[in-house]
Amino acid sequence: MFFASDNGAGASPKVIRAVADAFQSGPAIAYGDDDLTRAVERRFCELFEREVAVFLLASGTATNALALAHVTPPWGAIYAHEVSHAHATECGATEFYVGAKFVPVAGPGGKVTPEALAAKVRRANRGNPHSVQPATVTITNLTECGTLYRAEEIAALSEICRREGMRLHLDGARFANAVAATGASPAEMTWRAGVDVMSFGATKNGAITAEAVVFFDPALADGFIYRRMRGGHLLSKMRFVSAQFEAWLEAEHWLDLARHSNAMAARLASGLQGLGYRLAWPAEGNEVFPILPAAVAQALRARGLRFHGGNPDALAEPLRPGETIARLIPSFATTPEEVDELLALLTEIGRPAQAAE
Numbered sequence: 001m002f003f004a005s006d007n008g009a010g011a012s013p014k015v016i017r018a019v020a021d022a023f024q025s026g027p028a029i030a031y032g033d034d035d036l037t038r039a040v041e042r043r044f045c046e047l048f049e050r051e052v053a054v055f056l057l058a059s060g061t062a063t064n065a066l067a068l069a070h071v072t073p074p075w076g077a078i079y080a081h082e083v084s085h086a087h088a089t090e091c092g093a094t095e096f097y098v099g100a101k102f103v104p105v106a107g108p109g110g111k112v113t114p115e116a117l118a119a120k121v122r123r124a125n126r127g128n129p130h131s132v133q134p135a136t137v138t139i140t141n142l143t144e145c146g147t148l149y150r151a152e153e154i155a156a157l158s159e160i161c162r163r164e165g166m167r168l169h170l171d172g173a174r175f176a177n178a179v180a181a182t183g184a185s186p187a188e189m190t191w192r193a194g195v196d197v198m199s200f201g202a203t204k205n206g207a208i209t210a211e212a213v214v215f216f217d218p219a220l221a222d223g224f225i226y227r228r229m230r231g232g233h234l235l236s237k238m239r240f241v242s243a244q245f246e247a248w249l250e251a252e253h254w255l256d257l258a259r260h261s262n263a264m265a266a267r268l269a270s271g272l273q274g275l276g277y278r279l280a281w282p283a284e285g286n287e288v289f290p291i292l293p294a295a296v297a298q299a300l301r302a303r304g305l306r307f308h309g310g311n312p313d314a315l316a317e318p319l320r321p322g323e324t325i326a327r328l329i330p331s332f333a334t335t336p337e338e339v340d341e342l343l344a345l346l347t348e349i350g351r352p353a354q355a356a357e
């Protein structure tokens, strides 16, 4: 049983077929100067209901780092949740590209709140050459804790950004899951709520490897073509990334895939709660974080369940002795039977109280 991550899953057959078709269609000019890439750029404009500047890349870390580097000066402060991927688990990639400094913001459930952000910015020592200067805010949707920002929450953060002269970046490695869960449009979840630039991930939700940086004001993208190349991320066979995006975005395939993984997560979350386990954070997309007695987590691993642990830093209340957080992530390919098998295994292992003894 595999619940370690959605990027552990394979790829959607539709996406795989599209890549195979692109191979069949013969040679094309390299480095993204091809028809498929032009078609994808147009598709992104339709999706977001406006003119956008789109740059395709191969990894989520590269999209975050290059996008953040593009909108932040080297002396800038980038405000990010303390457990955010860009700050905590990208080995300093953004700092490598721009030299700016992350300023971590705490908050339950992996979310930056307007109050916490405003308090950090107030203490920024503006104009003091000894301190980095407020420049950028980055949020993740879905968050690393499986919670989500609704459009109005994003708008509240962007209001602070406007007031303070900062840019708002969105890490959308699981943007599809957030859009599918809220039912809001991609436009409402981004530029209409004040997002300036986003990392749009497809890899975790059915692509082979396909990520994009999207600038909602094309003027802000000025120079990004050079930054991407200089960063070593202008792919010569870009058209195969484009082929993935074309198939993935066509006819809401990306949302169908995300709706499925969200539904599997909801089934898992309610099953876990039915068995008496509490969740560290509400499962609002496709990430589920049950709090388990360590003995139960160990028994699950021994019985072949593949999963990672969750980060306790974003908990509102600390764990009790002997407890641990499991991070269970269904993907577009997870079946209801697999979810039920996991729940049956938990039943067999024992109820929380018995297992903790």
Ligand SMILES: Cc1ncc(COP(=O)(O)O)c(C=O)c1O
Residues within 6 Å of the ligand: 058, 059, 060, 061, 062, 064, 085, 086, 140, 143, 144, 171, 173, 174, 203
């Ligand atoms: C929220 C988030 N952002 C960015 C990334 C980075 O993606 P990649 O592994 O493709 O570099 C991940 C990957 O786990 C992620 O979970």
